[in-house]
Amino acid sequence: MDIAILLYDDFTALDAVGPYEVLTRLPGAVVTFVGKEARPIRTDTTRLAVTADAAIADVTSADILLVPGGPGQMALMEDEAVLDWVRHIDATSTWTTSVCTGSLVLAAAGLLQGKQATCHWLALEQLRQFGAEPTLQRVVFDGKVVTAAGVSAGIDMALHLAARIGGDDLAQAIQLGIEYDPQPPFDAGSPEKAPEHIVELLRSMSRFLMEPTTTA
Amino acid sequence: MDIAILLYDDFTALDAVGPYEVLTRLPGAVVTFVGKEARPIRTDTTRLAVTADAAIADVTSADILLVPGGPGQMALMEDEAVLDWVRHIDATSTWTTSVCTGSLVLAAAGLLQGKQATCHWLALEQLRQFGAEPTLQRVVFDGKVVTAAGVSAGIDMALHLAARIGGDDLAQAIQLGIEYDPQPPFDAGSPEKAPEHIVELLRSMSRFLMEPTTTA
Numbered sequence A, B: 001m002d003i004a005i006l007l008y009d010d011f012t013a014l015d016a017v018g019p020y021e022v023l024t025r026l027p028g029a030v031v032t033f034v035g036k037e038a039r040p041i042r043t044d045t046t047r048l049a050v051t052a053d054a055a056i057a058d059v060t061s062a063d064i065l066l067v068p069g070g071p072g073q074m075a076l077m078e079d080e081a082v083l084d085w086v087r088h089i090d091a092t093s094t095w096t097t098s099v100c101t102g103s104l105v106l107a108a109a110g111l112l113q114g115k116q117a118t119c120h121w122l123a124l125e126q127l128r129q130f131g132a133e134p135t136l137q138r139v140v141f142d143g144k145v146v147t148a149a150g151v152s153a154g155i156d157m158a159l160h161l162a163a164r165i166g167g168d169d170l171a172q173a174i175q176l177g178i179e180y181d182p183q184p185p186f187d188a189g190s191p192e193k194a195p196e197h198i199v200e201l202l203r204s205m206s207r208f209l210m211e212p213t214t215t216a
Helices: A012-021 A080-091 A102-108 A124-128 A153-166 A170-179 A198-205 B013-023 B080-092 B102-108 B122-128 B153-166 B168-177 B197-204
Strands: A002-006 A030-035 A040-042 A047-050 A065-066 A095-098 A137-143 A144-146 B002-006 B028-036 B041-042 B049-051 B064-067 B095-099 B137-141 B144-147
Touching: A002 A080, A012 A030, A012 A065, A012 A095, A012 A153, A012 B013, A012 B122, A040 A144, A065 A080, A065 A102, A080 A102, A080 B002, A095 A102, A095 A153, A102 A124, A102 A144, A137 A153, A144 B197, A153 A170, A153 B028, A170 B197, A198 B168, B002 B013, B013 B028, B013 B049, B013 B064, B013 B095, B049 B080, B064 B080, B064 B102, B080 B102, B095 B102, B102 B122, B102 B144, B137 B153, B144 B153, B153 B168
Parallel strands: A002 A030, A002 A065, A065 A095, A095 A144, B002 B028, B002 B064, B064 B095, B095 B144
Antiparallel strands: A040 A047, A047 B049, A137 A144, B041 B049, B137 B144
């Protein structure tokens, strides 16, 4: 099973690595990190580089396509070469997936027309201009298109996918293997649950997620 | 605040990237990925490479040291040059931390003597031979040493650390920024919660976590 994960400058690392860590454990899975060019790709913090081992020109199909989010998604949405590749891979994929603002890349490629989809909560409404129906859920299945909410939601999405692909036992074995028994110290991970002043803080810094405080 | 994350061949990506995604959002945080040499480092699946931007020789101190786990930890536990570096960084760190079997590296460096610590549940008892007290909890603080359970537990650990370092509001803002509102499809992330036959499956394949099914 070929799994292509698209990388691009200024992506958010956990968007890609969370679901990778789950999907790579599917029997027969072969994950390939793909960039416009094959080279190390810097994440949004500039402090981390992940290698794209293949260029889009070298990858002509995948069973699962995954597009992570991150501030670089804005430039990517206008990169016709990459959008063409996304459309081409989607044409024969079994699953076309995204995490966080990666869904905006799928949307810009025209793949979410009339579909329910999610995104990072701060960017969710942007889906509407591409004909998608913004859906404030952590993981949204609409046919073969699966979108996950912000950053960490890709882990949950990948476990849902693992269950669909390999059954509940396999998904639970993977979950236990990565010891995914989440115990965050706060229940503040969504705008409905976080204290109002924290939600307002993030809204007022609405590029908070886009521009982490770390700089070189 | 300098944060050094140690990379080594055959580490598990999420162990490092999960807490990175939280800690990099601390105000003033400067994360550096550090390897024995500065070069791209392949993870345990061989399908992903993360760049060590600095060599251990170039990094002489850090406020936070983080050692991820993964099957490569076994070789690392006998690498005196790396263990010396770990000891040297720990000598002046504010926090010395690990995820998954990374605690065995801290243990091999002699840093867990008489301390409570955790590890991936399949390797937890190995801590005992290094004088540590195995503690089956997701995140264990013992003085300045903080250890997290398997793979995904580093995210929870980092949020606990963020709260200690910057306060509850900051930690919640980071949690909301990465939309960490976990909703796994199953409650199977720990050996106490997973169905018994799944636990036995993983015990019988006890290198499951160490050797993901993906191969090149």
